[in-house]
Amino acid sequence: MSKQELEVLGQDAADACCAGLASAPLDEDRAAELAKLFKALGDPVRLRLLSMIASRDGGEVCVCELTPAFELSQPTISHHLKLLRQAGLIDCERRGTWVYYWVLPDTLDLLAQFLRTPQAAGAPA
DSSP: OOGGGOOOBTSSHHHHHHOOTTTSOBOHHHHHHHHHHHHHHTSHHHHHHHHHHHTSTTSOEEHHHHGGGSSSOHHHHHHHHHHHHHTTSEEEEEETTEEEEEEOHHHHHHHHHHHOOOOOTTOOO
């Protein structure tokens, strides 16, 4: 297949939100956007923090409940949470002296859609 035949993801606005890994090659901008998300998830502490926040009943959790789960200092946990926030995976709100965090489902859906592979022809759904 020649390079001219390849459709590059991110070139068309319709593809930008829904196209998956197996749909077409990524353009540079889309790859950089997704790499930022995967880089934030590439640390075990951040991945655990995201999981703890996402699995919480009520959809949000206080930082005071996250810190004791790790053998890390509070400033280190705050740094990891900041990186998740900068990547657009979580958001937060200060309430008094505590900060509450929740996941941003649209970003998680974007990652899920990107990683989804098409069903094999004839395979049961």
